Amino acid sequence: MSPGSGSRRTVWDLPLRLFHWLLLLSVTAAIVSGKWGGAAYALWHGRIGLLILGLLSFRLLWGLVGTRSARFLSFWPTPARLRRYFSGQWQGVGHSPLAGLAVLGLLFVLGAQVLSGLGANDDIAFAGPLAAWLSKADSDALSLWHQRLSSALLAMIMLHLLAIACYELLFQHRLLLAMLSLRKRLNRERVAAAPAWRLLLALLLALASVYFVQQLGQVRTPAPQASVATPAW
Structure with a gap:
């Protein structure tokens, strides 16, 4: 089927696309705040990291119970799927096996980046919420x-943007339009929506993960010591 054939139908659900754009904005803000340093770094970098943690937690559960195109199993890059894709025999909906490999790699690196940031410090003004639970060396x-x-995350983002540009310019696949409109040209029915309770469950998990990490940080944060009055001898 040519890129322009078929009718435009919904493929990716709205929660998945909101996750995508919120993650893009959050990662951009994290990079900018990290480059600025100073007060912006100390105040906002950690908050943005917690937001990214919540987004990734949502995506993890949505990849298990969400709509068909959102589930990891639907685009998991198995060797058989990759062979069919490179031989031109793959005919799926949503992410291709190669795109699925890129998505999983990006989520893995971003998850490792967030987890390492939770226990990191800069010896000046910033300490992650879990830094107090670790030794200084750790x-x-x-x-x-x-x-x-x-650095690895920036490299993967650049490769991701380059791949999108290649699909747009060389193969005439309108990925950006599909990402904005949630729709792409298909010769089959649209993907069915997931029950509302699954979305609520994923949102609750995201909020719980952020709340749990914040509480851990507050438990081990030393309280400021009250000043002791000097006795009048």
Whole structure:
């Protein structure tokens, strides 16, 4: 089927697309706040990291109980699927096996980046919510990995954008239009929606993960010591 044939039908559900754009904005804000440093870094970088943690938690459960095109099993890049894709025999809905490989890789690196940031510190103004639960050496090690993973994440983002550009310019697949409208040209019926309770469950998991991490950080944060009055001898 040519890229322009078929009718435009819904493929990706609205929660998945909202996740995608919120994640894009959040990662951009995290990168900018990290580059600025200073007060913006100390105040906002950690908050944005918690937002990304919540988004990834939502995506994890939505990949298990969401709509068909959102589930990981629907685009898991098995060797058989990859062979069919590269031989031109793949005819699926949603992410192709190659795109699925890119999505899983990006989510893995981003998840590792967030988890390392939870225990990282900069020795000046910032400490992740779980840094107090770790030794200084372990926190410093996570800080180093957080910096290394940021370079890997930027590289994967650039490859992701390059792949989109190739699909748009070389293969005439309107991925950006599909990502904005939630629809793409298909010769089959649209993907069925998931029950509302599954969406609620995924949202509750996302909120619970952020709340749990925040509470852990507050438990181990030392309270400021009250000043002791000097006795008048």
